[in-house]
Amino acid sequence: MAELTTTLIHHPYQPPSGFAAPQPGVFKASTVFFPNVAAMRQFDWKDKSAYTYGLHGTPTTYTLEERLCTLEGGAQCLLVPSGLAAIATVCLALLKIGDEVLIPDNAYGPSKALVEGELRHWGITHRYFDPMNPADLAAKLSPQTRLVWLEAAGSVTLEFPDLCEQVRLCRAAGVLCALDNTWGAGLAFKPFDLKPGHLPALAVDISIHALTKYPSGGGDVLMGSVITTSERLHMQLKLCHMRLGLGVGANDAEAVLRALPSLPLRYRQHDETTRTVAQWCLQRAEFAQVLHPALPLSPGHAHWQALCGDVLGTAAGLFSVIFQPDVNQVRVDAFCDALQLFKIGYSWGGPMSLVVPYQLETMRSSWPVYLQQGILVRFSMGLESAADLQADLQQALQQCA
Ligand SMILES: *Cc1c(COP(=O)(O)O)cnc(C)c1O
Numbered sequence: 001m002a003e004l005t006t007t008l009i010h011h012p013y014q015p016p017s018g019f020a021a022p023q024p025g026v027f028k029a030s031t032v033f034f035p036n037v038a039a040m041r042q043f044d045w046k047d048k049s050a051y052t053y054g055l056h057g058t059p060t061t062y063t064l065e066e067r068l069c070t071l072e073g074g075a076q077c078l079l080v081p082s083g084l085a086a087i088a089t090v091c092l093a094l095l096k097i098g099d100e101v102l103i104p105d106n107a108y109g110p111s112k113a114l115v116e117g118e119l120r121h122w123g124i125t126h127r128y129f130d131p132m133n134p135a136d137l138a139a140k141l142s143p144q145t146r147l148v149w150l151e152a153a154g155s156v157t158l159e160f161p162d163l164c165e166q167v168r169l170c171r172a173a174g175v176l177c178a179l180d181n182t183w184g185a186g187l188a189f190k191p192f193d194l195k196p197g198h199l200p201a202l203a204v205d206i207s208i209h210a211l212t213k214y215p216s217g218g219g220d221v222l223m224g225s226v227i228t229t230s231e232r233l234h235m236q237l238k239l240c241h242m243r244l245g246l247g248v249g250a251n252d253a254e255a256v257l258r259a260l261p262s263l264p265l266r267y268r269q270h271d272e273t274t275r276t277v278a279q280w281c282l283q284r285a286e287f288a289q290v291l292h293p294a295l296p297l298s299p300g301h302a303h304w305q306a307l308c309g310d311v312l313g314t315a316a317g318l319f320s321v322i323f324q325p326d327v328n329q330v331r332v333d334a335f336c337d338a339l340q341l342f343k344i345g346y347s348w349g350g351p352m353s354l355v356v357p358y359q360l361e362t363m364r365s366s367w368p369v370y371l372q373q374g375i376l377v378r379f380s381m382g383l384e385s386a387a388d389l390q391a392d393l394q395q396a397l398q399q400c401a
Contacts, residue, residue, distance in 0.1 A: 024063045024257055028250045029054035046238060055247040064253045065225075067260055068215075071186035072207050073193055074227035076234035078241050079248045083182060083210025084110050086224030090178050090206055091115070091147070093240035097123035100144040104131035104161070105365050106154030108180055128365050131161040132300060134169060141173045150204065151180040152189075153304070156358055156378055157371065158291040158320055160300030163307055164194050164202055176233075178206035185214045187267050188314040189307045192229050205233060212347060214316070217259040217266055219350030221252050269383055270317030270349075276386040277379070277393070278319040286327060286397055288372040292319035299370040317381040318348060320358075322374040331400045332357055332375045338396035341384055348380030353389055355379055 032051040034040040045052040065077035105128040115126035130136040170177040191207040211223040228234045278292040293304035342355040
């Protein structure tokens with residue numbers, strides 16, 4: 001009779017087979033057993049028909065990958081520990097010394113830090129292009145360009161580019177384009193079918209998604225995905241992903257799996273609340289500009305309408321305001337501090353509304369012509385009632401008047 005130490009591990013209990021429930025199980029593993037040595041030699045870690053090691057996939061992560069492909073209309077997915085790790089994985093897999101990467105000037109800030117830091121040190125150059133001027137992108141595409149990043153809408157300034165034209169330019173130049181699709185979340189538009197019905201399909205090559213935001217929906221998980229439709233491209237990314245040792249925890253994967261079914265519902269509610277409150281802000285004299293792609297005067301409104309609009313269109317839960325030029329930083333900070341429901345914090349996509357004041361002059365190559373001068377504050381709308389959020393903005397504006 002084996003000792004307890006052993007019997008606790010080699011336990012005779014077998015759960016009944018055929019257990020079926022709404023949620024997939026949380027499978028945790030580093031080690032995965034092979035039935036015999038021949039199977040160990042034969043199983044290929046790149047092939048999802050068998051399991052080889054926890055880092056290469058479990059039933060939980062395979063299930064999440066499949067559902068994310070469904071969400072974004074892709075064929076293959078890699079999971080990484082954060083949205084930024086997804087951006088980094090794409091850059092590291094596709095760029096080498098002497099290559100150039102093009103980034104929109106309104107890109108997610110840490111992407112710029114990556115190209116200005118590690119990539120520059122490794123001999124990979126970068127150039128920033130004007131997201132609202134396709135001619136600028138066209139002019140910056142060169143024989144050295146290997147990758148173009150795209151983002152719609154800009155995550156702080158919310159201008160909406162002519163994404164289809166940007167993709168066409170990359171196609172014409174034979175350069176890969178990767179979209180940071182966190183804002184669209186697979187719901188506002190389809191990254192691999194930008195013009196439904198259009199043949200051949202107008203598509204980005206890679207869509208990355210900060211699952212940290214809407215797919216998680218709780219403000220409690222950090223994760224990212226890298227989705228493609230090309231098997232060849234996916235394999236290039238997957239080999240790099242393996243060599244970097246990137247993976248995600250099973251509990252986190254399950255948390256995202258649990259949140260995914262309510263994603264469309266939550267996104268729609270964030271959208272509705274955001275538009276209501278952004279509309280109200282348009283009436284306030286304190287603001288020189290309200291930035292939200294569904295507002296007719298917001299930069300790129302027509303591009304948003306063309307890509308995301310049927311009748312009302314779809315948009316995420318972000319909007320920004322630019323205060324009148326005479327409202328100084330002290331008053332803007334006092335406004336943010338006076339907010340009660342809006343918490344001061346980064347990220348978005350969770351149930352609580354958030355606010356962040358930004359110093360745009362430190363983030364852009366130059367002040368965009370389509371933005372008024374003044375201090376910018378971005379709001380991420382949670383799932384609270386629009387009336388309550390509006391009342392909160394009103395009381396905070398009074399306090400800093
Ligand atoms: C948050 C965010 C990221 C990064 O996601 P993390 O999981 O926080 O690393 C990337 N792109 C955009 C547009 C984001 O909003």
